[in-house]
Amino acid sequence: MSADKQWQHTTVLLAEAIDAIATRADGVYIDGTFGRGGHARALLARLGAQARLFVFDKDPEAIAEAHALAAADPRVTPVHASFTAMTEALAERGITQVQGVLLDLGVSSPQIDNPARGFSFRFEAPLDMRMDTTRGETAADFLARADERQIAEVIRDYGEERFAVSIAKALVARRTGGSPVRTTSELSQVVARAVKTREPGQDPATRTFQALRIFVNAELEDLEQALTGSLTLLAPAGRLVVISFHSLEDRIVKTFIARESRATVDRRAPFAEPKPMKLKALGRIKPSEAEVAANPRSRSAILRIAERTAERTEA
Structure with a gap:
């Protein structure tokens, strides 16, 4: 196909x-x-x-x-x-x-359904999320350089995520430990552990993925x-x-x-x-x-x- x-x-x-x-x-x-x-x-x-x-x-x-x-x-x-x-x-x-x-x-x-684009937590892929793959910073690159406050602001403001601070802390802790998030599944796993509750039928990572996509693509x-x-x-x-x-x-x-x-x-x-x-x-x-x-x-x-x-x- x-x-x-x-x-x-x-x-x-x-x-x-x-x-x-x-x-x-x-x-x-x-x-x-x-x-x-x-x-x-x-x-x-x-x-x-x-x-x-x-x-x-x-x-x-x-x-x-x-x-x-x-x-x-x-x-x-x-x-x-x-x-x-x-x-x-x-x-x-x-x-x-x-x-x-x-x-x-x-x-x-x-874009969502092509695993290589990194937009979806449903597929294992590099954490890219750029609509224009010829230029700009990937979501993984942003998470590798941003401090806890910046990450929390992005997830809160663009994802309307009430657990943004907890997610940011977990991402920075993983990076400090030598294992920065580079793939969709790694991000999804970190978020799932940091998010305590979620609406029925919604994956815990939904809001974080939305936030990073919106931010990366301005x-x-x-x-x-x-x-x-x-x-x-x-x-x-x-x-x-x-x-x-x-x-x-x-x-x-x-x-x-x-x-x-x-x-x-x-x-x-x-x-x-x-x-x-x-x-x-x-x-x-x-x-x-x-x-x-x-x-x-x-x-x-x-x-x-x-x-x-x-x-x-x-x-």
Whole structure:
């Protein structure tokens, strides 16, 4: 069985996302997280011959698949980079406005299910966790250099783990004893001994693995930067469509849309006209019961939709 068949990805909220974003058949669009191309292919099927689709991904395997799609469809332009680079990448090509930005956050099934990537405690593998395997620090490298306070902060802040201090102490103690954690199973075992209780059905290591993955890939910082970039790029009536999979991501998206959906008053000039809102929130969608039954990994997904207002006073 080939790797492509073995590590397949089921696209979440596919119809809902495409219905939300595909407002102009001849528009310019961004898929900021190509993954295995489920959303991109469905969007292309709704677009006309003059449309353009820029697809971004940090993962070399994903971007290789994007290049294969581009070879068959001249409307597609792959960019091997984080979606934080989209404003710059489009500016280099003379594009300053787009009709839609789609961000499908988190980790894809092929990344989770491929043991070599080190994302999952279900498989024995080097503790890597980088989405872009060509650059950056691995999770094992971070645990080898960080002090107890830094490790605890990462696990607490990005994993919402109440036993973060105990886990950090155990990891540092093991490292001090000459056996730093280098594999997924070693990390899982350390966490299992340090975590006293856990919700039924949840592996003790779940929150720690999530925390390290988010930290290593700067996921939350990148998300905040990408949302700001989207606001700069969206044309009037252009759509921002974001699918998140955990509360930390969704909180950032929800807060951003809420903030940009309000008119703001300059307190230094209280009698001046308020600055108009830049976005209009259009909705929040959860997967249907049928989708969750067919793809349990979709159960935590939340899709949020916002539309750029006609006013672009900052331009």
